[in-house]
Amino acid sequence: MTESVITCSNVSKIFGPNPAQHLADMKANPGLSSAGYVYAVRDVNLEVRRGEMLVVMGLSGSGKSTLVRCLSRLIEITGGSVTVEGRDIASLSEPELIDLRRRKMGMVFQSFGLLPNRSVLENVAFPLEMRGQDRATRYARAREMLDLVGLKGREDYFPRELSGGQQQRVGIARSLAVEPDIWFLDEPFSALDPLIRREMQDEFLRLKGMMNKTIIFITHDFDEALRLADRIAIMKDGRIEQCDTPDQIVLHPATDYVAKFTAEIDRARVVHIGSLVRPLSGPASGEPVAAQRTIRDLARQLVSDNRSQIPVADAEGKIIGSVLRQEALDVLLGDGR
Amino acid sequence: MAVKAWHVTTAKLLLALAVALMIAKVILPPELIRPPEWLVLPFADWINAAFYFLQNDLGLMSLTRAFSDVVEWLLNVTANLLYGKSRWPNIGPIPWGVIAATAFMAGYALKGWRLGVLSGGTFVWIALMGQWQWAMETLSVIVVAAPFSVSLGLTVGVLAWRSQRFERILNPILNIAQSLPHFAYMIPVVVFIGVGPKAGAIVTIIFSVPPMIHMTLLGLKKVPDEVIEAGKMCGATRWQLLTRVRIPTARAEILIGVNQVIMQCLAMVVLASFIGMPGLGQKLLQLLQSLKIGLSVEIGVTIVLLAVTLDRLSKAWALRLPAHDVPSPRWIDRNRLLVIWLALCAAAFVLAQIFPYFLEVERKQALSVAGPIDSLMDHLIRLIAPVTAWLRWFLITWVLIPMRDAYLWLPFTAVLMLLAAVGWAIGGLHSAAICVAYFGLIALSGWWDRAMITVYMVSISVFVAALIGLPLGIWAARNTARSARILLICDTAQTFPSFIYLIPVIMLFGVNDVAVVAAVVVFAAVPIVRYTIEGLRNVPPELIEAADMGGATRRQVLWHVRLPMALPTMLVGANQSVMFSLFMVIIAAFIGTQDLGQEMQRALSSTDVGKGLVLGFAVAFMGLMTDHLITRWSEDRKRALGI
Ligand SMILES: Nc1ncnc2c1ncn2[C@@H]1O[C@H](COP(=O)(O)OP(=O)(O)O)[C@@H](O)[C@H]1O
Numbered sequence: 001m002t003e004s005v006i007t008c009s010n011v012s013k014i015f016g017p018n019p020a021q022h023l024a025d026m027k028a029n030p031g032l033s034s035a036g037y038v039y040a041v042r043d044v045n046l047e048v049r050r051g052e053m054l055v056v057m058g059l060s061g062s063g064k065s066t067l068v069r070c071l072s073r074l075i076e077i078t079g080g081s082v083t084v085e086g087r088d089i090a091s092l093s094e095p096e097l098i099d100l101r102r103r104k105m106g107m108v109f110q111s112f113g114l115l116p117n118r119s120v121l122e123n124v125a126f127p128l129e130m131r132g133q134d135r136a137t138r139y140a141r142a143r144e145m146l147d148l149v150g151l152k153g154r155e156d157y158f159p160r161e162l163s164g165g166q167q168q169r170v171g172i173a174r175s176l177a178v179e180p181d182i183w184f185l186d187e188p189f190s191a192l193d194p195l196i197r198r199e200m201q202d203e204f205l206r207l208k209g210m211m212n213k214t215i216i217f218i219t220h221d222f223d224e225a226l227r228l229a230d231r232i233a234i235m236k237d238g239r240i241e242q243c244d245t246p247d248q249i250v251l252h253p254a255t256d257y258v259a260k261f262t263a264e265i266d267r268a269r270v271v272h273i274g275s276l277v278r279p280l281s282g283p284a285s286g287e288p289v290a291a292q293r294t295i296r297d298l299a300r301q302l303v304s305d306n307r308s309q310i311p312v313a314d315a316e317g318k319i320i321g322s323v324l325r326q327e328a329l330d331v332l333l334g335d336g337r
Numbered sequence: 338m339a340v341k342a343w344h345v346t347t348a349k350l351l352l353a354l355a356v357a358l359m360i361a362k363v364i365l366p367p368e369l370i371r372p373p374e375w376l377v378l379p380f381a382d383w384i385n386a387a388f389y390f391l392q393n394d395l396g397l398m399s400l401t402r403a404f405s406d407v408v409e410w411l412l413n414v415t416a417n418l419l420y421g422k423s424r425w426p427n428i429g430p431i432p433w434g435v436i437a438a439t440a441f442m443a444g445y446a447l448k449g450w451r452l453g454v455l456s457g458g459t460f461v462w463i464a465l466m467g468q469w470q471w472a473m474e475t476l477s478v479i480v481v482a483a484p485f486s487v488s489l490g491l492t493v494g495v496l497a498w499r500s501q502r503f504e505r506i507l508n509p510i511l512n513i514a515q516s517l518p519h520f521a522y523m524i525p526v527v528v529f530i531g532v533g534p535k536a537g538a539i540v541t542i543i544f545s546v547p548p549m550i551h552m553t554l555l556g557l558k559k560v561p562d563e564v565i566e567a568g569k570m571c572g573a574t575r576w577q578l579l580t581r582v583r584i585p586t587a588r589a590e591i592l593i594g595v596n597q598v599i600m601q602c603l604a605m606v607v608l609a610s611f612i613g614m615p616g617l618g619q620k621l622l623q624l625l626q627s628l629k630i631g632l633s634v635e636i637g638v639t640i641v642l643l644a645v646t647l648d649r650l651s652k653a654w655a656l657r658l659p660a661h662d663v664p665s666p667r668w669i670d671r672n673r674l675l676v677i678w679l680a681l682c683a684a685a686f687v688l689a690q691i692f693p694y695f696l697e698v699e700r701k702q703a704l705s706v707a708g709p710i711d712s713l714m715d716h717l718i719r720l721i722a723p724v725t726a727w728l729r730w731f732l733i734t735w736v737l738i739p740m741r742d743a744y745l746w747l748p749f750t751a752v753l754m755l756l757a758a759v760g761w762a763i764g765g766l767h768s769a770a771i772c773v774a775y776f777g778l779i780a781l782s783g784w785w786d787r788a789m790i791t792v793y794m795v796s797i798s799v800f801v802a803a804l805i806g807l808p809l810g811i812w813a814a815r816n817t818a819r820s821a822r823i824l825l826i827c828d829t830a831q832t833f834p835s836f837i838y839l840i841p842v843i844m845l846f847g848v849n850d851v852a853v854v855a856a857v858v859v860f861a862a863v864p865i866v867r868y869t870i871e872g873l874r875n876v877p878p879e880l881i882e883a884a885d886m887g888g889a890t891r892r893q894v895l896w897h898v899r900l901p902m903a904l905p906t907m908l909v910g911a912n913q914s915v916m917f918s919l920f921m922v923i924i925a926a927f928i929g930t931q932d933l934g935q936e937m938q939r940a941l942s943s944t945d946v947g948k949g950l951v952l953g954f955a956v957a958f959m960g961l962m963t964d965h966l967i968t969r970w971s972e973d974r975k976r977a978l979g980i
């Protein structure tokens with residue numbers, strides 16, 4: 001297994017007048033009334049692996065933003081611990097924390113968080129300015145980043161002169177300027193209208209393909225999550241209900257909530273052949289199908305094929321097992337829910 | 338609802354008690370009619386003792402002297418540059434053409450040629466009218482005082498934003514400071530610094546700091562969370578976060594604070610003529626006292642122009658939105674404004690070297706419209722004299738004097754009960770206690786009669802102002818273009834230093850109570866008109882459409898939909914109106930009233946800090962009480978209307 005970059009154990013964040021005391025009281029006496037307190041995040045255990053893209057999703061108010069802000073220590077957690085690259089971030093001193101953010105982390109915000117009185121170029125160069133880089137170097141780097149997100153020629157504009165989609169590109173360029181290892185995106189596209197959102201998702205996938213980063217991406221849009229995620233964590237009332245691959249989430253929802261959440265999804269689009277693979281029982285016959293294809297991709301073949309077991313091959317073409325045609329058809333036709 | 342009903346019952350009981358006290362006045366013991374001797378506390382002596390201690394035992398005197406020396410040195414520098422006072426650096430005066438050109442370019446760069454012409458034209462007018470020296474005396478103080486106030490206000494604002502405890506201590510102090518009349522600031526300054534330009538500058542600094550603190554705090558609090566979080570994620574330290582994220586993002590609010598500082602400075606510097614500050618204010622004061630109407634109008638126009646120019650320039654700066662320039666390869670294209678400015682200045686310099694007229698306009702070369710104005714006014718006054726004389730007589734004998742006598746006739750206990758009743762009706766026990774506490778303190782100060790005269794002048798002025806302002810506002814709000822026009826007039830009128838309002842009324846009514854009331858009425862009507870228009874124009878159109886669909890007539894819509902919805906906003910106007918009239922009544926004291934203002938003038942001339950501050954606090958308490966009641970009421974209305 002690849003190493004984990006961020007580890008959360010029993011992370012809780014409570015808002016209220018005296019949260020730490022309240023948490024302790026609740027441990028001692030679980031029946032206590034928690035009037036006046038908001039459990040934004042409760043007992044979250046999570047591991048984010050290097051290079052993976054974890055999508056956190058849930059309805060609004062479910063604690064997604066609070067959770068990532070705990071991971072970057074933008075807010076102090078009430079209980080539990082967050083470890084980033086092996087170090088408990090609660091124990092970092094202020095200079096160490098600043099250093100960590102300057103070198104390792106980047107974040108993109110829902111409403112962009114751009115500095116209104118700085119030009120696009122100065123906004124993107126801002127994290128480099130904080131690091132103390134000289135003007136020429138940081139502007140050169142900022143220009144490079146703006147090219148990357150397709151904003152060449154807009155360097156001297158001010159945020160208010162740009163459209164929402166363009167502003168979010170500035171936000172993305174800024175968060176990438178320091179080449180962070182860990183990239184947080186808090187609903188980066190939800191303030192944009194649907195057409196631009198689609199375009200930005202494609203743009204994002206292009207960027208993601210170009211670099212190898214650990215990404216924590218928040219959204220409340222399941223389609224968006226499915227398009228992007230390696231793993232999805234579904235949150236409800238501050239808890240993580242399930243954290244798994246999209247296939248597993250739609251095939252084996254851990255709770256009723258997750259099941260309801262995924263009920264409207266066309267599972268055939270999500271589930272890959274690979275996740276239905278069973279060990280070979282008997283000799284494989286005929287042409288294998290590729291594990292990374294979705295059921296929807298293979299719909300035609302599944303319907304017309306008359307084998308009951310179809311062999312499955314991985315990316316290199318090696319046979320890794322087989323899939324029961326009936327099972328795949330069930331997924332395709334939406335049976336067995 | 339039950340609570341409300343209970344409030345009303347209690348209020349009625351208190352009202353009945355007040356009426357009973359009035360009816361029974363003849364049989365009341367004198368202690369219930371006026372605060373008895375033994376109840377009057379020697380606040381003034383206590384304050385004097387405290388000041389004596391600060392001044393002599395704490396060595397604060399040397400500190401203030403040191404500070405005032407710095408200010409004086411800066412004043413001398415600006416005085417040399419602006420009007421050639423022979424002090425270091427001895428290079429002044431800058432020719433008036435250069436300053437006018439600079440003002441023009443500033444206006445042009447900020448908002449286009451219209452503002453350019455206004456600001457450049459103001460300085461040309463000042464020069465040609467031969468008022469350069471006075472105007473520059475006034476301006477040199479603003480140039481020194483405003484940066485001090487801005488940096489002081491910014492620092493205190495940041496500190497208050499950082500520490501909630503400090504903010505909690507600061508807030509009531511700011512509230513009192515903003516309701517203390519101008520003179521209350523002058524007296525302590527005279528004690529510590531003496532009279533003259535230095536004292537004028539320092540009182541100006543102190544007086545103009547509160548709005549800056551207020552706006553800084555407001556701006557810093559309004560910075561969106563995500564912008565700050567973005568700054569943090571970029572690895573900004575606390576200091577970087579403050580200086581490069583928070584303060585720049587709060588730019589608009591902070592610059593509005595600067596605008597308010599400048600306007601407060603101008604208002605104060607004009608009034609500081611009472612403590613020997615030379616300049617436009619002093620000239621105006623002398624001319625008004627000797628009833629030279631034409632010349633005072635000229636000065637008045639200058640002050641108004643200066644006020645409008647400073648206001649428009651600083652507002653244009655504050656409200657300027659960042660925009661990119663089309664990049665241009667040629668240096669001269671990129672720095673077009675700079676080049677034009679330098680060229681204009683150079684031309685003005687050369688002109689000044691060749692023709693002395695362009696260096697300084699001598700008194701005898703100056704234009705003047707005083708003669709024509711005087712003769713015109715003479716005609717006019719002769720024409721309307723019968724009307725004004727009758728009006729004056731009527732108002733004095735049938736309105737003002739009876740009202741004043743009525744206010745003075747009231748037993749102070751009845752007034753306290755009355756206020757308690759009003760307070761209770763509006764905000765229950767809490768508000769009633771606040772009202773009684775504020776006015777109880779006034780009673781304890783021993784200035785009850787004077788205070789009642791001030792109350793009488795303010796209440797009649799605000800009443801008349803509302804009689805004029807409400808219909809005017811309702812009329813203006815009926816149509817968009819008209820309301821925009823009237824709002825512009827109101828905004829402009831609000832930038833004038835209060836002193837200016839005295840010129841026309843003295844012209845018409847001479848020096849008496851009627852003139853004071855008239856000046857206060859005009860001054861107090863402005864916010865009423867303004868907020869009435871704003872309140873009515875901001876009523877959601879759906880509501881009016883719904884009423885129209887329901888078949889309501891225009892009058893019904895006005896009475897049942899628009900006015901109730903606009904009431905909370907209109908109350909803000911009423912609040913400001915009371916504040917303004919309190920200030921104005923006190924300022925107008927020098928044309929002869931018998932209220933707290935007159936006593937304050939006496940305290941000023943005998944530098945009696947204790948008395949001056951007691952009087953100042955008495956005025957502040959009236960303001961704070963009204964503010965409390967109106968704010969409370971307006972919030973209740975808002976909650977009831979769900980806005
Ligand atoms: N600063 C705060 N103070 C009090 N409650 C908060 C604060 N921030 C968030 N909350 C509460 O925490 C819960 C989770 O909020 P959030 O993490 O923003 O949800 P999401 O991002 O999933 O929409 C919400 O109920 C919200 O009201």
Ligand SMILES: [Mg+2]
Pocket residue numbers: 064065066187
């Ligand atoms: Mg959120």
